[in-house]
Amino acid sequence: MVPADVFRFTLTTFRSNRLRLGLMLSAMVIGVAAVVILASLGEAARRFVIGEFSALGTNLVLVFPGRTETSGGIPPLVGEAVRDLTIEDALALLRSPAVIRVAPINVGTAPVARGRLERDATVVGTTADMLQVRHMKMAEGEFLPAVDPRRAEPVVVLGDTMRTELFGTEPALGQWVRIGDRRFRVAGVLESAGESLGIGLSDAVFIPVASAQMLFDTPSLFRIMVEAKSRAMIAQAKQDVIAIIRDRHDGDEDVTVITQDAVLQSFDRILRALTLTVSGIASISLAVAGVLIMNVMLVAVSQRKAEIGLLKAVGASPRQILLLFLTEAGLLAFCGGLIGVGVGELGSQLVQWWYPVLPMGAPVWVIPAVLAVALLSGIIFGVSPARRAARLDPVQALARR
Amino acid sequence: MIQLEQVDRNFMVGEQQVRALADVNLEIAAGEYLSIMGPSGSGKSTLLNIIGLLDRPSNGKYRLAGRDTTGLDDNEQARLRRESLGFVFQFFHLIPRLTAAENIGLPMILAGIPAEQRQQRIRQLLQDYGLTDRADHRPDQLSGGQRQRVAIARATVMSPQILLADEPTGNLDRASGKEVVRIIEQLNNNGITLIVVTHDPELGRRARRQLHMVDGRIVEDSAGEHAHGSR
Numbered sequence: 049m050v051p052a053d054v055f056r057f058t059l060t061t062f063r064s065n066r067l068r069l070g071l072m073l074s075a076m077v078i079g080v081a082a083v084v085i086l087a088s089l090g091e092a093a094r095r096f097v098i099g100e101f102s103a104l105g106t107n108l109v110l111v112f113p114g115r116t117e118t119s120g121g122i123p124p125l126v127g128e129a130v131r132d133l134t135i136e137d138a139l140a141l142l143r144s145p146a147v148i149r150v151a152p153i154n155v156g157t158a159p160v161a162r163g164r165l166e167r168d169a170t171v172v173g174t175t176a177d178m179l180q181v182r183h184m185k186m187a188e189g190e191f192l193p194a195v196d197p198r199r200a201e202p203v204v205v206l207g208d209t210m211r212t213e214l215f216g217t218e219p220a221l222g223q224w225v226r227i228g229d230r231r232f233r234v235a236g237v238l239e240s241a242g243e244s245l246g247i248g249l250s251d252a253v254f255i256p257v258a259s260a261q262m263l264f265d266t267p268s269l270f271r272i273m274v275e276a277k278s279r280a281m282i283a284q285a286k287q288d289v290i291a292i293i294r295d296r297h298d299g300d301e302d303v304t305v306i307t308q309d310a311v312l313q314s315f316d317r318i319l320r321a322l323t324l325t326v327s328g329i330a331s332i333s334l335a336v337a338g339v340l341i342m343n344v345m346l347v348a349v350s351q352r353k354a355e356i357g358l359l360k361a362v363g364a365s366p367r368q369i370l371l372l373f374l375t376e377a378g379l380l381a382f383c384g385g386l387i388g389v390g391v392g393e394l395g396s397q398l399v400q401w402w403y404p405v406l407p408m409g410a411p412v413w414v415i416p417a418v419l420a421v422a423l424l425s426g427i428i429f430g431v432s433p434a435r436r437a438a439r440l441d442p443v444q445a446l447a448r449r
Numbered sequence: 450m451i452q453l454e455q456v457d458r459n460f461m462v463g464e465q466q467v468r469a470l471a472d473v474n475l476e477i478a479a480g481e482y483l484s485i486m487g488p489s490g491s492g493k494s495t496l497l498n499i500i501g502l503l504d505r506p507s508n509g510k511y512r513l514a515g516r517d518t519t520g521l522d523d524n525e526q527a528r529l530r531r532e533s534l535g536f537v538f539q540f541f542h543l544i545p546r547l548t549a550a551e552n553i554g555l556p557m558i559l560a561g562i563p564a565e566q567r568q569q570r571i572r573q574l575l576q577d578y579g580l581t582d583r584a585d586h587r588p589d590q591l592s593g594g595q596r597q598r599v600a601i602a603r604a605t606v607m608s609p610q611i612l613l614a615d616e617p618t619g620n621l622d623r624a625s626g627k628e629v630v631r632i633i634e635q636l637n638n639n640g641i642t643l644i645v646v647t648h649d650p651e652l653g654r655r656a657r658r659q660l661h662m663v664d665g666r667i668v669e670d671s672a673g674e675h676a677h678g679s680r
Binding site: 049050052053057060061063064354355357358359360361362363364365366367368442443446 | 498501503504523524527528530531532536538542544545546547551555556558559560561563564603604607
């Protein structure tokens with residue numbers, strides 16, 4: 049038999065029984081659409097989280113004071129003296145050829161007031177380089193001045209929400225605000241940046257790191273953000289950071305260094321695995337659809353006994369009968385799969401429409417994979433009905449009217 | 450052409466063994482016109498099915514065109530059915546969802562003959578049997594006589610040497626029946642070996658050679674009384 053004829057003959061079986069066709073197709077359509085939508089959701093979650101992390105900056109290395117030991121055992125009774133991470137430590141990191149910018153960071157909460165208006169705000173002490181390291185943009189004025197970070201300049205940059213809450217529509221640049229018991233002049237306002245990992249930059253104010261140390265009366269930094277020269281230099285930067293700090297801290301490695309890349313990669317891995325798992329679970333519905341195909345095909349074989357007997361009488365070999373019925377099951381499953389992919393994509397668009405934040409879109413491998421699984425389940429579950437048809441005794445099949 | 454030697458065919462009906470054919474010896478030459486008659490259950494359809502390779506003998510030998518068929522597997526038998534044998538049934542057995550032309554072309558599709566060649570041959574047969582204007586009709590849009598003519602066209606589309614007809618007029622009115630008989634006898638005149646199984650003595654008597662069966666045995670073979678019917 050010519051393959052084209054096998055398909056044409058199979059198509060005639062579809063037009064003869066619409067209800068059967070609809071039933072079998074819908075089972076497969078639902079299963080495949082579920083896989084596509086769930087895979088899209090998983091992928092959207094991955095892209096969302098990765099996007100949030102990337103928005104933090106590029107090629108970042110984060111330095112935290114204190115060493116996170118994961119080796120277990122009893123914690124020492126006499127506390128290990130953790131040295132403070134200082135502005136000098138941060139500046140020393142610039143010695144590494146792999147580092148282009150550092151932004152020491154100090155964070156605290158303090159009341160910010162203008163006249164009788166007062167708001168509690170997150171106060172971030174940092175340096176001029178923070179603007180580039182953290183990929184922030186200015187709406188008005190300038191960011192912190194690029195002077196010696198050890199100088200406690202009385203300037204402040206406001207997040208955009210803070211600006212409207214304190215100044216409304218009045219001009220803010222050059223005005224004075226009070227933070228804690230000190231006065232700061234407004235040098236600039238940040239562009240609205242939305243949220244990033246739950247930290248609203250709009251609600252924060254930025255002051256020079258030395259001012260923040262005085263305000264919060266602490267010589268220690270909360271962390272240091274280090275930007276490596278390029279992606280390839282990240283590992284080098286991390287090594288240098290550790291070496292420089294150890295050197296400055298009398299040989300103790302008392303900081304924890306995390307690269308943004310490593311965090312990104314582990315999130316990427318976790319969320320990919322999640323997508324795969326969810327899609328895998330949804331694929332079980334394809335097996336269910338396969339079982340339905342098997343049942344309907346078995347009914348078809350007993351309904352079409354006379355036809356099978358006739359096909360044998362006019363010279364169809366058992367192999368050809370097998371091929372015809374397998375093609376029927378496979379084609380049904382595959383067509384159902386194709387429609388299911390369409391429905392799934394439509395569903396994804398709908399979710400996207402409801403939650404525009406989620407970057408929906410099935411990963412590329414999903415569509416060929418789900419179609420292959422649909423086809424395979426059709427064929428596998430088609431084997432038993434097809435074999436029954438192939439083995440049918442033509443004399444008995446033709447005997448009944 | 451066809452040689453059966455001591456052919457038995459046994460069925461198990463419940464616990465009991467039924468002998469549908471018992472020790473049948475038969476030789477049919479190419480081009481013969483043979484009728485098989487007998488009461489219901491006499492084994493005449495079983496004999497036809499064995500000759501048509503739809504059934505296998507329980508014992509004995511069946512040689513078709515000099516070839517022993519008992520050793521052939523299902524796929525080889527299917528090939529022989531496709532190329533050497535044509536079937537016409539009482540109930541036509543057309544596939545209801547296919548048009549007349551598609552039904553006729555079915556054996557050629559199974560044989561893997563390309564579409565162009567098929568169309569030519571189908572058109573020829575439609576013309577021969579006066580069905581040209583019925584080519585795109587489905588079986589339920591055709592009269593009984595037309596359906597049987599489609600079935601005959603399908604049986605002869607591969608130009609087989611043997612045509613097997615099981616009560617070909619059993620489900621037709623007199624006029625249509627006559628037309629069908631005329632067609633298959635014409636085919637026999639052109640050289641095809643024609644074997645007809647029937648209840649109808651009038652149809653049976655038309656054959657040059659007549660077999661009578663009772664209880665799975667051939668009790669009468671007109672070839673023994675007259676000259677051999679072979680050419």
